Amino acid sequence: MSRTVDINVKHVTRVEGHGNIVVRATDGVIEKNEWQVPEAPRYFEAMVVNRHYEDIQTIVSRICGICSVTHSLAAIKAVEDALDVQISQQTDKLRILTHYGEQIESHSLHVGYLVAPDLLGQKSVVPLAASHPDVVKTVIAIHKVGNAMMEKLAGRKTHPVRLVPGGFAMLPKASDLRELKAMLEAAIPEAKKLGEVVHSLAGALPDFSRDTEYVALVDGESYPFYHGQIGSTDIDKPVPVHDFEQVANEYVVAQSTAKWARWNRDSYCVGALARFNVNGDYLLPLAQETAKMFGLERGCANPFMNNVAQVVEIVHVMERSLQIIDELLTAGIQYERPDVQAKAGNGVGAVEAPRGILFHRYEFDDKGICTRANICIPTNQNHANIQKDFEAFVPQFIDREQDEVRLMMEMLVRSYDPCISCSTHFLNVEFV
Amino acid sequence: MMSATELSQVRDIYLPQKATVTEIYSMTETEKFFRFHLEEGEAFDYMPGQFMEVSVPGFGEAPISISSSPTRVDKTTFEMVIRKAGNVTTALHALVPGEPVGLRGPYGTHFPVEDAMKGKDVVFVCGGIGLVPVRSAIHYVLDNRDQYGEVTILSGTRSPEDRLFTEELYEWKTRSDITFLETVDKADARWGGTVGVITTLLKRIQINPANTVVIVCGPPIMYKFVLLELRKLNVDNSQIYVSLERHMRCAVGKCGHCQINGLYACQKGAVFNYADIVDVKEAI
Amino acid sequence: MAKPKIGIFDFACCEGCQLQIVNMEEDLLNLLALVDPVEWREAMSDQSDHYDIAIVEGSITRDEDAERLRKVRESADYVIALGACATIGGVNKLQNNFAIEDVQVMVYGDAANMPHLASTPAQAIHEVVKVDYMVHGCPIDAHELTHVVRCLLAGKQPVMPDYPVCVECKMKENGCRYEYGEVCLGPVTRAGCDARCPSNGFWCFGCRGYVDDPNLEAAASVMEQYGKTLDDLKSKMALFGSAQEHKL
Amino acid sequence: MNIKRVTEKEFAAWVDALTPKHTLYAPQAKEDRFAFDRLTAGEDLRLDYDVSILPPKKYFLPQKEVLIKFDRKGNFESVIAHEPFVLFGVHPYDFVAMDQLNTIFEQDNYDVHYMARKEAATVVVSDVQVASADVFAGCMGNATVEDRDGYDVLLTRLDDGSYVVETRSEKGEVLTGLLSSAVDADEVTLQQREQVWNRTREQLQKHKLEMTPEQIPALLDKSYDHPLWAEKAELCHSCGSCNLVCPTCYCFTVEDELNWDMETGQRYRQWDGCMLTGFATVTGNHNFRDKKEARYRHRYYRKGKYVWDMIGEIACVGCGRCISACTTNIANPVEVFNQLSEEQQ
Numbered sequence A: 001m002s003r004t005v006d007i008n009v010k011h012v013t014r015v016e017g018h019g020n021i022v023v024r025a026t027d028g029v030i031e032k033n034e035w036q037v038p039e040a041p042r043y044f045e046a047m048v049v050n051r052h053y054e055d056i057q058t059i060v061s062r063i064c065g066i067c068s069v070t071h072s073l074a075a076i077k078a079v080e081d082a083l084d085v086q087i088s089q090q091t092d093k094l095r096i097l098t099h100y101g102e103q104i105e106s107h108s109l110h111v112g113y114l115v116a117p118d119l120l121g122q123k124s125v126v127p128l129a130a131s132h133p134d135v136v137k138t139v140i141a142i143h144k145v146g147n148a149m150m151e152k153l154a155g156r157k158t159h160p161v162r163l164v165p166g167g168f169a170m171l172p173k174a175s176d177l178r179e180l181k182a183m184l185e186a187a188i189p190e191a192k193k194l195g196e197v198v199h200s201l202a203g204a205l206p207d208f209s210r211d212t213e214y215v216a217l218v219d220g221e222s223y224p225f226y227h228g229q230i231g232s233t234d235i236d237k238p239v240p241v242h243d244f245e246q247v248a249n250e251y252v253v254a255q256s257t258a259k260w261a262r263w264n265r266d267s268y269c270v271g272a273l274a275r276f277n278v279n280g281d282y283l284l285p286l287a288q289e290t291a292k293m294f295g296l297e298r299g300c301a302n303p304f305m306n307n308v309a310q311v312v313e314i315v316h317v318m319e320r321s322l323q324i325i326d327e328l329l330t331a332g333i334q335y336e337r338p339d340v341q342a343k344a345g346n347g348v349g350a351v352e353a354p355r356g357i358l359f360h361r362y363e364f365d366d367k368g369i370c371t372r373a374n375i376c377i378p379t380n381q382n383h384a385n386i387q388k389d390f391e392a393f394v395p396q397f398i399d400r401e402q403d404e405v406r407l408m409m410e411m412l413v414r415s416y417d418p419c420i421s422c423s424t425h426f427l428n429v430e431f432v
Numbered sequence B: 001m002m003s004a005t006e007l008s009q010v011r012d013i014y015l016p017q018k019a020t021v022t023e024i025y026s027m028t029e030t031e032k033f034f035r036f037h038l039e040e041g042e043a044f045d046y047m048p049g050q051f052m053e054v055s056v057p058g059f060g061e062a063p064i065s066i067s068s069s070p071t072r073v074d075k076t077t078f079e080m081v082i083r084k085a086g087n088v089t090t091a092l093h094a095l096v097p098g099e100p101v102g103l104r105g106p107y108g109t110h111f112p113v114e115d116a117m118k119g120k121d122v123v124f125v126c127g128g129i130g131l132v133p134v135r136s137a138i139h140y141v142l143d144n145r146d147q148y149g150e151v152t153i154l155s156g157t158r159s160p161e162d163r164l165f166t167e168e169l170y171e172w173k174t175r176s177d178i179t180f181l182e183t184v185d186k187a188d189a190r191w192g193g194t195v196g197v198i199t200t201l202l203k204r205i206q207i208n209p210a211n212t213v214v215i216v217c218g219p220p221i222m223y224k225f226v227l228l229e230l231r232k233l234n235v236d237n238s239q240i241y242v243s244l245e246r247h248m249r250c251a252v253g254k255c256g257h258c259q260i261n262g263l264y265a266c267q268k269g270a271v272f273n274y275a276d277i278v279d280v281k282e283a284i
Numbered sequence C: 001m002a003k004p005k006i007g008i009f010d011f012a013c014c015e016g017c018q019l020q021i022v023n024m025e026e027d028l029l030n031l032l033a034l035v036d037p038v039e040w041r042e043a044m045s046d047q048s049d050h051y052d053i054a055i056v057e058g059s060i061t062r063d064e065d066a067e068r069l070r071k072v073r074e075s076a077d078y079v080i081a082l083g084a085c086a087t088i089g090g091v092n093k094l095q096n097n098f099a100i101e102d103v104q105v106m107v108y109g110d111a112a113n114m115p116h117l118a119s120t121p122a123q124a125i126h127e128v129v130k131v132d133y134m135v136h137g138c139p140i141d142a143h144e145l146t147h148v149v150r151c152l153l154a155g156k157q158p159v160m161p162d163y164p165v166c167v168e169c170k171m172k173e174n175g176c177r178y179e180y181g182e183v184c185l186g187p188v189t190r191a192g193c194d195a196r197c198p199s200n201g202f203w204c205f206g207c208r209g210y211v212d213d214p215n216l217e218a219a220a221s222v223m224e225q226y227g228k229t230l231d232d233l234k235s236k237m238a239l240f241g242s243a244q245e246h247k248l
Numbered sequence D: 001m002n003i004k005r006v007t008e009k010e011f012a013a014w015v016d017a018l019t020p021k022h023t024l025y026a027p028q029a030k031e032d033r034f035a036f037d038r039l040t041a042g043e044d045l046r047l048d049y050d051v052s053i054l055p056p057k058k059y060f061l062p063q064k065e066v067l068i069k070f071d072r073k074g075n076f077e078s079v080i081a082h083e084p085f086v087l088f089g090v091h092p093y094d095f096v097a098m099d100q101l102n103t104i105f106e107q108d109n110y111d112v113h114y115m116a117r118k119e120a121a122t123v124v125v126s127d128v129q130v131a132s133a134d135v136f137a138g139c140m141g142n143a144t145v146e147d148r149d150g151y152d153v154l155l156t157r158l159d160d161g162s163y164v165v166e167t168r169s170e171k172g173e174v175l176t177g178l179l180s181s182a183v184d185a186d187e188v189t190l191q192q193r194e195q196v197w198n199r200t201r202e203q204l205q206k207h208k209l210e211m212t213p214e215q216i217p218a219l220l221d222k223s224y225d226h227p228l229w230a231e232k233a234e235l236c237h238s239c240g241s242c243n244l245v246c247p248t249c250y251c252f253t254v255e256d257e258l259n260w261d262m263e264t265g266q267r268y269r270q271w272d273g274c275m276l277t278g279f280a281t282v283t284g285n286h287n288f289r290d291k292k293e294a295r296y297r298h299r300y301y302r303k304g305k306y307v308w309d310m311i312g313e314i315a316c317v318g319c320g321r322c323i324s325a326c327t328t329n330i331a332n333p334v335e336v337f338n339q340l341s342e343e344q345q
């Protein structure tokens, strides 16, 4: 009697957006093994055309609720690049701080609400709250700090309104910063606690490695999220962000409304693990310690370790946030209003979304009206890598129970923290 | 300056007293009859035409006219008829006997049963749910029948199913010491009475304008037509009393919602002498 | 209603409104004490076929999604539209300013004809099925959602403001954006957000949709006074205004 | 009671001494505007503010205020605040408005929620140092309040930066007692203060009312059917901004809300405005003021006649807030009254 595996996960749960897993095999012979993205297409690159430069971040923030700050910042940087806008140091610091808030919020959401149930054998955070209330409380404590940072600095937890080209529509008060400082100080032990919980469960993470290319922003002196050029584990000399289209070679495949990307190999990987592999030496001490606890070292090729890298990053950005807040408090918040003039131009903004490097490019006419846009999203850049992982991973355990196979594959997808609704739009199509 | 303790002695005009529903039944598809009983604390002294703020905790408050007469029930009991209209009234309709509500009041002016109406002929003109507050005055007058002259009750409803207090209407109809006339806008197969708007009834009665007080209560559009008819009958404006409904949020002359030009309907009304408001442009 | 079964569904959107539910933090536990979530793809693995309350996020941009939404409607007693994409179409309706074929080519180039990319102009949920209640905003305010849920549980009709954002903006004691020479849609936009944007120094872009009777002529007539043009106003209204700027 | 002349330095030290001892609400910068807020550091005090975005009435009649707590078993309980506080730096016209509200909330039906706050407050009036763009309190007789009662301390800044601090009540003494080292004001000082007042009365007339305030009620008596109401209201958004910023507006709505337990809850009141479309709507969707012009007219009648009929005061103190708040520029009371009066002649 022949043994068949027939997995058809329509819409993987506990990920942002809609993705499917399809595996068919008979007697260990794999016939189909696909990562599909059927998310309803959205047309942001078209939606911004004819819109004023000051409205771009408001629109593209809506690409993704979970990384709306990142999208806003990428857009604002691109607009400022196109319009030759100089910003103050204060703005720069406040933006980085806001951006850190989103890393904390998004990573803790992912590790705590979406992945932890897998590790603790629950179907969701709802029963988890009953079975492991301490874990959930720790997650909430961390998650809240991230949200508070965005709310106090950008005006809202999701879809920031204070972030505008040229600076801030409204500045935080010193008392806001002091409040955040206190919250962060209280949250660092919680972050360590989360690290310990994940560490104690890390044994539940499948032992699977596949060598691939890792891509992240680099500046040669820190672990950057907001500044830098495009670096990779495959090359030494970074590529300027203006040339991002050379890096993210996108192509359309039939199984997906979102596109795939390749650079120096068939696929590459972005996100926390990529950043760690590229910039890990620049982590701050507490984060270094956390990485050591997990035995996480640069060169790690196990995609499941992305979850661990996220915990390490939470610790790092908390440490760094405290430093920045002190710098801002010492200098005092200076009242300033953005000053931006319309002109024709073409600009690029690149920042690290929680799930990987993100590029925005816009062109404006002399009235500041957008005429063309290109947005390249981290999850797009990861889709091909997920498929390649499938191809390497599935044969290793295709003879196991079908439910187990399915769970492992879902966990693999989840480990990437894919943000699928983000990834359903792109430009410069090239056929395979 | 008042001390904290002094202040705590002051009555809070917004604080309801707990009351219980003792009786509730459907009168029509949209109206229910309620009897409320004050649990403890003081009794509320009231006169016909006044209203109360009725609370359902969690749902809010609504001004509702007292339909009972102090001549018939003690001052801790209140009969009301409530039309299902929105949140509070729907919640009221969902109550069963024994459940709590909050009451505060009584508020507003009242029909002049003890002064202007005394010794006079009285005509009650009620449209639809307008009968509800007027019933209180009717009871009051009937219970002191010898102190008033001729008593005429005119009542109009949209259709026979909308008639309220049908048993009392029957009793009034059969009484010999009063005139009771009734009409419906739209009859059904069983209706043998008058058909037409309420003004048709006014055309059928004889009155002595100099010695008559007229009480009018009904939906906003009714007033114009009734008042026009009364003018034809030569009734002086000062002999006419109308009860006007307005949006109310506080019933104590603060919230501003019920203002009819400069007048707070909750304080100067809901019962107005028509002569006082004939020049108030927003009144009718 | 005894602990009602709740399903949460998403269509074309950023899923930011669902995120506000997660962002409730401790209050999420309070909510879970009152309702029983039986399906919520973003947060859990279970599925169900009946819901007392279906909460629907996102716009409808494909025939297959319209079909899926109809199924949800059939299986639910109450449908709550969650957030601007669902209640008014939100930013998704910006794409309706173009012919759909043009948008597809703009975004997908030569691949635009691939069947799995087929889509229709964006629609709000109520344009496809009957909606019982709307929770506006981009994103929603979780307090408003929980208020609505609590009202429904108590059998109370939640009151949705029909006054403009300026009311709440004034109560928050903000300097008016017009005084800064900006165009703000507060005077024509339905309140309920606590004037979140003007309170953060940013003009209102109308994510809650317009009040029932917006005075667009008044809004247009003052542009010159603030050194702005009618086009400036229209371009703001286009963002969330479901193309209502065409009425001007 | 006593009048002191206080140097700039003494004044600053006095405020510094007050902040830890009392709950002070005072004008401070809010971005590049001003607002009353809790004062925790003396250096944040901005007595040179031109006008606060909202009037200080928010401390007596807060934007949203719980009146009653209840449970669904029918138990109701009043929530009344009476923590003492100091309202520091109220401009004269705002004081006049507060005084008006005090009368309204005290008389007829004593509103204990409002009055508890009023009783708990110590009011320090500060003469206007910088005139706002639209203020016309000078035309309304409210530029200064030296001949009125009801406040506790009056501050007037003289040209050399020193302050004349006049204590008017026992409550005021509690605050000014800390100024014992300051000298008593002499004749010259009082004359200088007189000059400041005269100047202020002149300066606070950015719009010029072509009549005395007392003539307004009679003017409105004749203007009910004037075409101006409809003409102006054409551009009205029914946004209520003019109501909400006004120091003499006090309309409110009342709502219930349930807590998470679905058993307990609270009844709160919240500011409302007669300019809002549904303000006078009753069941069955009958709106007693469904036309914009009717609502627009109502506001001016409230300001110029209805409150006058009630308590004999004009309910516009000339702060000019509604003028700046109205985005379509139709809410200027001076313009309306002048135009009505011109066209009467």
Ligand SMILES: Cc1cc2nc3c(=O)[nH]c(=O)nc-3n(C[C@H](O)[C@H](O)[C@H](O)COP(=O)(O)OP(=O)(O)OC[C@H]3O[C@@H](n4cnc5c(N)ncnc54)[C@H](O)[C@@H]3O)c2cc1C
Pocket (backbone or CB within 6 Å): B051, B060, B061, B062, B063, B064, B065, B066, B080, B081, B082, B083, B084, B085, B086, B087, B088, B089, B090, B129, B132, B133, B244, B245, B246, B247, B248, B249, B270, D278, D281, D282, D283, D284, D285
């Ligand atoms: C003096 C007076 C006496 C009344 N007597 C009775 C009576 O005996 N029986 C009876 O059934 N009804 C009576 N009413 C009407 C009753 O108060 C309203 O139907 C009720 O307030 C509606 O409340 P709700 O919460 O059920 O509806 P809501 O959900 O509050 O509102 C429905 C609509 O009515 C408006 N509204 C709010 N408050 C009032 C109000 N006070 N009056 C009218 N509309 C309002 C709302 O803005 C909304 O548009 C009386 C009203 C007044 C002013």
Ligand code: SF4
Pocket (backbone or CB within 6 Å): C165, C166, C167, C169, C170, C174, C175, C176, C177, C178, C184, C185, C186, C187, C195, C198, C203, C204, D241, D327
């Ligand atoms: S900022 Fe906008 S919402 Fe606020 S008052 Fe001005 S116009 Fe209205």
Ligand code: SF4
Pocket (backbone or CB within 6 Å): D242, D245, D246, D247, D248, D249, D303, D315, D316, D317, D318, D319, D320, D321, D322, D323, D333
């Ligand atoms: S009407 Fe206008 S100027 Fe007069 S007190 Fe009110 S807000 Fe100030």
Ligand code: SF4
Pocket (backbone or CB within 6 Å): D235, D236, D237, D238, D239, D240, D241, D242, D243, D275, D325, D326, D327, D328, D329, D330, D331
């Ligand atoms: S502020 Fe102006 S637009 Fe708004 S309600 Fe008042 S008069 Fe009308």
